[in-house]
Amino acid sequence: DAGVIQSPRHEVTEMGxxxxxxCKPISGHNSLFWYRQTMMRGLELLIYFNNNxxxxxxxxxxxxxxxxMPNASxxxxxxxxxxxxxxxxxxxxxxxTGGHQPQHFGDGTRLSIL
Amino acid sequence: AQSVTQPDIHIxxxxxxxxxxxxxxxxxxxxYLFWYVQSPGQGLQLLLKYFxxxxxxxxxKGFEAEFKRSQSSFNLRKPSVHWSDAAExxxxxxxxxxxxxxxxxxTGTQLKVEL
Numbered sequence: 001d002a003g004v005i006q007s008p009r010h011e012v013t014e015m016g017x018x019x020x021x022x023c024k025p026i027s028g029h030n031s032l033f034w035y036r037q038t039m040m041r042g043l044e045l046l047i048y049f050n051n052n053x054x055x056x057x058x059x060x061x062x063x064x065x066x067x068x069m070p071n072a073s074x075x076x077x078x079x080x081x082x083x084x085x086x087x088x089x090x091x092x093x094x095x096x097t098g099g100h101q102p103q104h105f106g107d108g109t110r111l112s113i114l
Numbered sequence: 115a116q117s118v119t120q121p122d123i124h125i126x127x128x129x130x131x132x133x134x135x136x137x138x139x140x141x142x143x144x145x146y147l148f149w150y151v152q153s154p155g156q157g158l159q160l161l162l163k164y165f166x167x168x169x170x171x172x173x174x175k176g177f178e179a180e181f182k183r184s185q186s187s188f189n190l191r192k193p194s195v196h197w198s199d200a201a202e203x204x205x206x207x208x209x210x211x212x213x214x215x216x217x218x219x220x221t222g223t224q225l226k227v228e229l
Contacts, residue, residue, distance in 0.1 A: 004157070031215045043158075043204065043219045056216060091157055095215050099208040100146050100165040103217060105157030 002026070004106035006092050012112045018080040021109045024073055025094030033103060034067055034077050035091040043091075049075065050097065082113045116141040116207050120220035128228045129197050135190040135223050137205030146208035147188040148217065149179055153201045161203075164188065165210070175199070200227045 005024040013019060025032050033048040047057040052069045060067070064083070069075040079086055089110050093103040117140045127133050139145060146165045150158040162173025169181040179190045188205060205220040 033215075042221045045216065048216060050215075093157075097215065099210050099215055100163070101215060102148060102160045102163055103158075103215065105150075105159070107155070107157045 006106035021077040023092030029094035033093040038088045118220040126226040133192045148206040150204045
C-alpha cells in the first residue's frame with residue numbers, strides 16, 4: 001500500500017519567495033496533519049483537517065502560512081513570503097477518524113530558505 | 115491540556131543490552147498512547163499503541179511498552195538492542211474526550227547503539 005506521499009523532498013529557495021509543499025494522504029484516511037520539525041522546537045503541529053475541513057490551525061505560526069485541502073487526496077502548505085526562520089523539515093501525516101487511530105507520516109520536505 | 119515528558123534526551127546502550135525509554139504524561143484520564151521511531155531523513159513510524167485492555171502491548175521490531183496508570187507512564191522496552199535500532203524515539207498522547215486525532219508529542223529520545 002502506498003504511504004503518505006510528500007513533494008518535493010528537498011526545497012532550497014531564497015527568502016521572499018513563495019513555497020508550496022504538497023501531500024497526498026493514504027487513501028481512505030479522513031484526517032490530515034501538517035507538522036514542522038526543528039532542532040530548537042521539536043515536532044510542532046501546524047494544522048489538521050478532518051474530511052477536508054480545517055479543524056485546528058492554532059499552530060500556524062503567522063499569516064504567511066496557509067494550508068488547503070481541496071479534496072480527500074491532496075493538501076498543500078504554502079509559505080508566502082518565506083523567511084530563513086521557516087527552514088525546517090515539514091511532515092504531513094494522515095489517519096482514519098478516531099483518536100485511537102495512529103497517524104502515518106510521510107518522509108517530509110526539507111526546506112531551506114536562504 | 116495533556117502533556118508528555120521524555121526525560122532522557124540521549125541514551126547510549128551497547129548492542130545486545132536491554133533498553134528502556136521513559137515516557138510520562140499528564141492527563142486527567144487514560145489517554146491514547148503511542149510510540150514512534152524516526153530514522154535519519156525519514157518520517158515517524160508507529161512502533162505500538164495503547165488505548166485499552168492489556169497494559170503490556172507488543173509492537174514491531176521486538177519493542178513492547180507497559181502502561182502504568184499509577185505512575186502516569188508508558189515506557190518503551192526492548193530486551194536486546196540491535197545496532198539498527200539507533201534512531202530517535204517519540205512518545206505521543208491523544209485525547210479520548212473529543213480531541214479528535216490530534217496528538218501531543220514528547221521532545222524525543224535519541225538512542226545511540228555502541229557495537
